[in-house]
Amino acid sequence: MHLKQRLIIASALFAAAQAQAAIINFDELNCDYSNARTDYTFAAGYGGLVWNNLECANNTMQDPFGTGQYLGSGYTDGAQTPRNLAVVPFTPPATPNDGLTGSITGSGGRRFDLHSLYITPVWHNNLQVKITASRAGTVVDTRTVTLAAGSPTFLNLNYSDVDKVEFASQTGTGTPHTPYFSGPFGMNFVGRIFALDTISITLRPLPQQPAAVPSASTGALAALSGALGLAGALAARRRRNVTRQKQEQIHEG
Secondary structure, three states: OOHHHHHHHHHHHHHHHHOEEEEEOOOOOOOOOOOOOOOOEOOOOHHHEEEEOOEEEEOOOOOOOOOOOOOOOHHHHOOOOOOEEEEOOOOOOOOOOOOOEEEEEEHHHOOEEEEEEEEEEOOEEOEEEEEEEEEOOEEEEEEEEEEOOOOOEEEEEEEEEEOEEEEEEOOOOOEEOHHHHOOOOOOOOOOOOEEEEEEEEEEOOOOOOOOOOOOOOHHHHHHHHHHHHHHHHHHHHHHHHHHHHHHHHHHHO
């Protein structure tokens, strides 16, 4: 095997070793619901990603009356793991029919492979969610999935080397899931919310940056110029001496 081939293989193995595979299920976070709490956002770079318009929710969220868990919802049914999940929040001035959008991007420009995840509608049966994967601003895949309420839907996405994946519930799709709307706390104000859990991802190595060439100071450049000039003068002097010696030898002969 040639040296060049060995170097290519070694480089590929090193890059593979730097990739980081992970299952993100949010369960190590404190996402407990509280009437006094207003911030459920993810810390910057959590899981190696930036979470845009996605927040952490606990699957034991109670309704505003403190009685029950919203009397059933996708917050509870959507949790594939014991505690937490990521949700696209409902925020005014959205109306009940409005679609809602959240996305994940690689932290620091890092690319990633998104293998699979679970996704669940929080309030509406047959909610449609459009998923768009892109790389450097170019869309590489888009698909629309229809989600049944009551349990999470597993999606085997197999997105490779992307830097952004966007999830957008579609305006006016789905119908209120009857078991979620049967209690005294009417949910007629809620939007097209969806939840994500158990995200299987591999973070790719950060792009290699070329080594910076240090800039020489003015004094260093002047010293270098002087040294080169002196070396040139000495070389010219040696050439003149050699020429003179040869001429003297010719005359003596």
